[in-house]
Amino acid sequence: MKISETQIQLIGSILGEDPARDLPLKNLTSFRIGGPADVVGFPKDAETLARLLKFARQEHIRYFVLGSGTNVLFHDEGFRGLIISPLRVKKLDVQTNKCHEAHIVAQCGTSLPMVVARSCRLGFTGLEPLWGIPGSIGGSIACNAGANGLSVGDFIEEVEIINRDGEIISLKKGSFSYGYRFCNLPRQSVVLQTCFKLMRSDPYQIHARLENFRSVRRSTQPHGFPSAGCVFKNPARDLSAGALIEKLGFKAMRCGGAEVSSVHANFIVNRNKAKASNVLELIDHITETAYKREGISLELEIRIVNPRENYV
Ligand SMILES: Cc1cc2nc3c(=O)[nH]c(=O)nc-3n(C[C@H](O)[C@H](O)[C@H](O)COP(=O)(O)OP(=O)(O)OC[C@H]3O[C@@H](n4cnc5c(N)ncnc54)[C@H](O)[C@@H]3O)c2cc1C
Structure with a gap:
């Protein structure tokens, strides 16, 4: 069903701005392919994202949650419905403790490369093998992005999701499974934020590991x-x-x-x-x-x- 003008206005009042219309999806994907989406909304924070999802579900509006668009192919016709892009929901917080651990709390729109770079710069080890994987934290968890035998799922302590009823719930490590490019979060849930646990290590070793993964990727990928x-x-x-x-x-x-x-x-x-x-x-x-x-x-x-x- 087509999104009505009234619904588009209500989406605008949830967002606090007019949603984009007929935006070519090639502009939102790394493939640079894809026709127009009827409506695209960029919620500015977690609460707005939750409200928008709830509204779309209540109104039976067809929607798709798009992160950085680095793992998707849209058709030439585009998408008939609402694209929800949480790329502006991107707070990042690093908490350290006396046990040489860091808890990196990143919202879904944060860029994964930024989280990898920041944690390495601060001297925390773990994420180096993921260097060079583009995309958002939300997309990386949904796809359980990984490289060199490790994946984001290996570092998750906790994930906060918006469930199908629009409620924000927290899932601890072990309460969901993940594997080769999949993550078994509850059906229809949207990743809101995650907490990665990392350990302090020798900055020179971190740097050497990064350099190694960087050169492998550069020599093997187009x-x-x-x-x-x-x-x-x-x-x-x-x-x-x-x-x-x-x-x-x-x-x-x-x-x-x-x-x-x-x-x-x-x-x-x-x-x-x-x-x-x-x-x-x-x-x-x-x-x-x-x-x-x-x-x-x-x-x-x-x-x-x-x-x-x-x-x-
Ligand atoms: C040059 C290049 C190299 C790459 N190398 C690797 C690699 O080494 N390893 C690897 O695993 N991948 C790789 N990828 C693929 C891609 O970068 C990852 O899968 C990435 O994690 C996708 O994140 P995204 O934000 O772009 O997701 P998108 O492409 O936007 O979305 C992917 C899926 O995730 C869902 N999604 C997005 N955000 C959320 C959210 N908040 N909650 C729930 N679902 C959500 C979408 O609905 C969609 O189904 C590469 C891609 C490129 C272009």
């Missing part, structure tokens, strides 16, 4: 063209999706403006005004070939957002 990171999950511990796609001969294959990266075959890059349909064609082609030739069902790591799907 730069210069927009992307959404790895497209598929690795099919097995000892088989990376990149190696499989390369073996199938897709490296550097193009469809319109989209290309399977010649640096890392699990990245599809937007070389020149690619359309979502170009990316989807490459994805279909790779998925079908992997199944036919190797009997492997590849699973997507990126999230494809359908224009008319209900995400509530």
